[in-house]
Amino acid sequence: MHEMSITQSVVEICRENAAGRRVLAVTMEIGELSGVVPEAVEFCFAACAAGTVLEGARLDIVRIPGIGQCLDCGMEFPRGSLFDPCPGCAGYRISQLSGEELRVLDLEVEDLPPRTDTA
Ligand SMILES: [Zn+2]
Structure with missing residues (x-):
């Protein structure tokens, strides 16, 4: 299951960004055509x-629908697969506008009390 390794790298990215602080929530964008199953x-x-600063954090997933634009007739249309032709002219010269996203969008970390040391 490749979602396991993807999720592991997401957790890694969040740990680096959190720099030791506890992570309360993570927002991710997953495109319909990214090949990743949000569930x-x-x-x-x-x-x-589990066992990291992300333990117990909330995961919010923003699902991005697949949208393609035909380079021949200019039509924009929902595209559930990268192999779908243009519904307007049946062409295959299509620019993918969205749907391939796979990234961490936002991170909510715990506020630390101000440091008293000067190092
Ligand atoms: Zn077209």
Whole structure:
């Protein structure tokens, strides 16, 4: 299941950005055409987060629909697969506008009390 390794790298990215602070929530963008199943990421997240600063963090997944634009007739249309032709002219010269996203969008970390040391 490749969602496990993807989720692991997401947890890694969040740990680096949190720099030791506890992570309260993570927002991820997953495109419909990214090949990643959001439910599987949700499932893996708790396991990957366990024992890290992300333990118990909330995972919000923003799903991005696949949108393509035909380079021949200019039509924009929902595209559930990278192999779908243009519904307007049946052409295959299509620019993918969205749907391939796979990234961490936002991270909510715990506020630390101001440091008293000067190092
Ligand atoms: Zn077209």
